[in-house]
Structure formats: C-alpha cells, structure tokens
Amino acid sequence: MEVTVPESGSGVPTEFGLQKAYPNPFNPKTTITFHLPKDEHTTLTVYNIKGQQVATLVDGPKAAGVYHIDWEPQMLASGVYLIRIQAGRFISIKKCILMK
16 A cells, blocks of 8 residues: 655655665565755666566655655565665665565
8 A cells, every 4th residue: 555645744755765674584564765956857666586576665756855766565465675765866776575
C-alpha cells in the first residue's frame, strides 16, 4: 500500500536522496524515505535479487519535498530486494531485506 506524505515544516531539500529503508531487515513493513529538491516525475520501484520488478510504489509527478512511503509486501517471500528511485536524471538504488 502506498502512503505518500510530504514532511511539513522541514523546508525543501537541497539535493535528491534515497534513504535506507527503516527498519531493515523488516517484517511486515518498512518505510522508504526520499528527498526531491524540485518538482519531478518520480518512479519508486522494487526489484527482487533476480532483477524482476515486484512492486511500483510511486509513478507520477511529485512536488519538491520529503516523502515517506510505507511498503508492506504481503505476498513476497523472504529475501533481498532492491529499491530504485528515478526522479529526472537522479537514480539511486538501496538494498533491503524481508525476513518472514
């Protein structure tokens, strides 16, 4: 389930960023935080270790700000997953571990 919330009172970030998922390892859910210094079309996708896309958490225009996405993968097996963000030219990938 996607929950996107701009962080209030923190101002606009000065650079793009993708934070490590927290908690990590996780069960049953983790929170993914990313920063956008300007409005951008943003995609946030999750891949399994084989490189297969297993979830799209964000796909669309986002305003500048800090976002927190709760990811609760109920139908996925334990394992290593890669979280990938692309916002304009910015691309970053972080690893997370699901332990059931």
